[in-house]
Amino acid sequence: MPIINLQIMQGHTAVQKTELLKNMTQAVVDSISAPLASVRVVIQEVPRENVIVAGELGKDMALATVGLIAGRTEDQKAALIAALAASVEQSIGLSIQNVRVILLDTPTTDMGVAGGKTAKAAGR
Numbered sequence: 001m002p003i004i005n006l007q008i009m010q011g012h013t014a015v016q017k018t019e020l021l022k023n024m025t026q027a028v029v030d031s032i033s034a035p036l037a038s039v040r041v042v043i044q045e046v047p048r049e050n051v052i053v054a055g056e057l058g059k060d061m062a063l064a065t066v067g068l069i070a071g072r073t074e075d076q077k078a079a080l081i082a083a084l085a086a087s088v089e090q091s092i093g094l095s096i097q098n099v100r101v102i103l104l105d106t107p108t109t110d111m112g113v114a115g116g117k118t119a120k121a122a123g124r
Contacts, residue, residue: 001113001124002028003040003067004084009060010045012092017043020091024064027083032076038113053098062088062099069119070105077103 004024012020024041028034048058064084072080085099108120115122 001038001067001069001111001119002032002034002080003042004028005042005044005065006088007044007046007061007063007065008088008092008094009051009058009062010047012045016092020088023087023091024084027087028080031079031083032072060094060098062092062094064088064099064101066101066103067111068103068105069111069124070107072105 006020006024008020021041021043025036025039028039028041029036051058051061053059053061066080066084081101081103084101085096088094088099089096108124109118111119113119113122113124
């Protein structure tokens with residue numbers, strides 16, 4: 001079920017963004033064994049004038065906010081964070097040093113899945 005909202009700076013090509021979407025999806029599948037059918041990734045492009053990092057206006061950055069059904073181990077979460085950061089670096093050339101990942105564990109009662117059911121009602 002992982003749902004990833006990725007904010008990146010504007011200016012990347014369509015090819016780079018497609019590669020990024022595919023690489024992030026595969027990173028989730030590989031790192032936490034999530035079923036491919038459950039992975040969602042959305043890219044939001046941010047104008048440089050709307051970002052400040054460490055006091056520098058318009059500095060390159062990426063921020064991935066990941067919604068997960070609760071229950072992953074610390075090791076799985078660490079693997080997911082590393083895999084997502086690496087996929088950003090590989091896809092759009094942004095240094096892994098400028099990538100941040102936030103994981104949000106969501107109880108099964110608070111996550112909607114296919115069919116308009118909670119994850120708990122769906123047996124997850």
